[in-house]
Amino acid sequence: MAEFLFEIFCEEIPARMQKRAGEDLRKLLSEALGKAGLAVDASQHWSGPRRLGYMADIPLKSPDISDERKGPRVGAPEQALGGFMKAAGLTDISQAEIRDDKKGQFYVAKIEKPGRDSADIIRDIIPDLMNNFPWPKSMKTGGETFRWVRPLQSMICLLDGKVIPVEAGGVTAGNSTEGHRQHGRGPFTVSSFADYQKQLEGKGHVLLHMDSRTKKIADDARALCKKAGLELVEDEGLLAEVAGLAEWPVVILGDMDPSFLKLPGEVIRLSMREHQKYFAVRDPKTGQLAAKFIVVANQMAPDGGKAIAAGNSRVLSARLADAQFFQSEDAKKKLEDYYDKLGTVVFHKKLGSIKDKAQRLEALARELAPKVGADAEKAEMAARLAKCDLVTQTVIEFTKLEGQIGRLMFEKEGGDFDVALAIEEHYKPKGPSDDVPSSPVSVAVSLADKLDTLTGFWAIDEKPTGSKDPFGLRRAALGFVRIILDNKIRLDLSKELLKGRAVLEMENIADKETGRLADGVISGDEQATIHNLVGFIIDRLKVHLREQGVRHDLIDAVFALGEDDLVAIVNRVEALQDFLATDDGSNLLAGYKRAANILKAESKKGAIPDGAPNKGTQAEETALYEALGRAKAAIDAALEKEAYSKAMSALSALRKPIDKFFDEVTVNSDVSAERENRLRLLKEIRDTSGRIADFEAIEG
């Protein structure tokens, strides 16, 4: 085994791309080496602001491969022999061995592929890797056609300590690299990975691995805060980002002008995080933000970082002074006073302004309120206020604080708690890992918002296509589904969507006095649109349930019954999945399929006879007939109470009679009355099962 070391050194790689790039490098190199017949052992990768690296143990040569190719019989026609020789690379048939089998003699060609030097393999692999590296965004430099994330500076390519001078992007690999710009630029000539790591992490002042930088930053920041009697406000995302911005991270505690502490904590934290990439710090006794921040520098300054801290502190002050100006401007009016200004902001040119949207939300939230256990007045008020902060200067500047600023303003005015919460929470869930609102008023407004967005974009035919979803409609639909399921809200999906559509069509409210909606009359075309939208939402439901291990075919099987109450669908699907996992369930499914297949085959010969079956002539036939009667009654009673497992067990009582029936009874009896009754029985099996789910849609 020999050590293979590869480093790509370039100008600053965007922090957000480094982790993935390191992983891709390792995956692609290991795969390519493996494909060339080299066994890769103990591979590792590293990535940082200016370099990606890979190391592994590989053999010096790929193994010899010997293969045999069986040819035609001895004495076969010229043409067959010629073809064989060509395929096996022989110049004369005497180069092939002759072997015997039971039928006689035949030719065998032995093909020997000698192993290749690993250095040659690497020479082939690297240019290909470099020319096709999967950067999310890449660039050209100078007059080159080669693309990299930023200009490529140098490469190290060593096998067993010897340089393999591969070329890519106008750079020839060697055995030297640079360290930290200020603390140990080098160049460093290296002979092995151990030597490379020792020099770079020593004199070179470069922590190679992202994990070690992350750990150093987190540990140092916590320790520094603790020493000052403070506590770090942890932030995983920011930590990962700053670990991609420093080769030699040095944590510094900076001072913030305490007068800015009057600003909402959200504003301070966002200013620090988004604009400056600082961590916030709090007082562990009060839990309030402290007038400090943590900045991660990329070097140890001779003054202990004083100048760096002071510089950063000035920049933060300028940012917060802006924020303070916006806040004091915003506070000159009440939240509701911003409502009219929403009319100047376009939601979508075909769907009107944000004010138009807010008006629709008021109507929809009021309508939804009783179904989610919310007070209708509060829901309507929250809907009216929900979007107001979008035109405040603070939110225009700090878009991510939408909702939060509205809540803070409303709280300051002494507004109702539930309404304030809903103003903030109606945007939730903002992504698949975000929480779902649970307070009823929040739920009403959040559902109304998503309902309006979905029906609106469907009405103007702006559906997502492929990977394109510019209006975030998949996210809206998934959010809608999650809110309904988590809060167990019972709604008829199509009915609610039709209402959303009706509100949209009336542009606003039917009855201005009560704010109540009339059920709009929707034409067929619009029905089709709504039908399509229901399908879209059910697709989100499938994606959501699949992640929880639920089979998508079962969702289809239940949805096919015309059920569009999401909670009922999920309950039924879960009961069905449990049922099918039992012995009874799988046998019943088999029985169903058998019955359905016979019916399908018979229906080709002629119509399946209508009407109800009777007891028939054979004992097993009678038993099935009676069991079906009992099961039907039990299933209907259970379904009435949404007792799905009960319905399933009632259905499972059919298993034995069905099995016996198929074992003992001939469906295609010569007596036509017998045949007809038996077909009716089969139809009865299908219809009875069909009350629970469309078993036809179930796989297996």
Add this chain to the structure above:
Amino acid sequence: MSKKSVKPLSFQDLILTLQRYWSENGCVILQPFDLEVGAGTLHPATVLKSLGPKPWNVAYVQPSRRPADGRYGENPNRLQHYYQFQVILKPNPKNMQDLYLGSLDAIGIDRDLHDIRFVEDDWENPTVGAWGLGWEVWCDGMEVSQYTYFQQVGGLDLDLVSGELTYGLERLAMYVQGVENVYDLKFNDDGVLYGDVFHQNEVQQSTYNFEHADTDRLLRWFEDSESECNYLLGLEKPLPLPAYEYALKASHLFNLLDARGVVSPTQRQEYIKRVRDLAKGCAEKYVEIDAQIASGAWR
């Protein structure tokens, strides 16, 4: 190693130092372009000269106008007229980052004491159909320059990639001088402050931009400039250089209309597209003529 300057540079010495530095590093030192532009990039020495296969190294100061950023001289950080120092190195040399860092040393930023960082920031200027990849350069958390490797200009792919450096001169000077308010900057070492030179200009220009600019006239001028540009591009022997000047005039007139708050978001996209179409037309004709000159076909 970086030098430590005893006294921070005045605003004009900062400019002189950068000019001297980039002159010593092979750049042509140009003077500002004599039209209103929104950024140093729009100077034809960047937009047009970055096209075609000829190498080109240039540095210049460019007054930049952003009517909507006016604050009547009352905001310590915002101006509707300010200066950018612009450097174009075409093709971008391999040691461009080092050259850039050398310029920071030259103006007295001690890199032992201060934390310089290259933070991802991809640049685009939709009005001239240009984009590139690069960074904001941070000094102790403050953006002191924009650093870009152009990939497309005037909607055209580039034969040679240019490296572009843009220094925001007021901000950089405020940092070097340790000043909190732009009007307090020392313009020279003889007691003249930035405010003495420019405060009244900010007050009057903001008043004009926000209150008096006649939108009907501006719109007419915009359309006239657009027509003139298209006329010059449509000549049998097109004149992309004067045409580009009219594209720039149109761009500035649009900025004035925008500052007056009469441009809705949809219209905004439309105007930008109209200016971009002009700039693209100029770029295409410029490249054609450049190629004709190179082959000797142009007379």
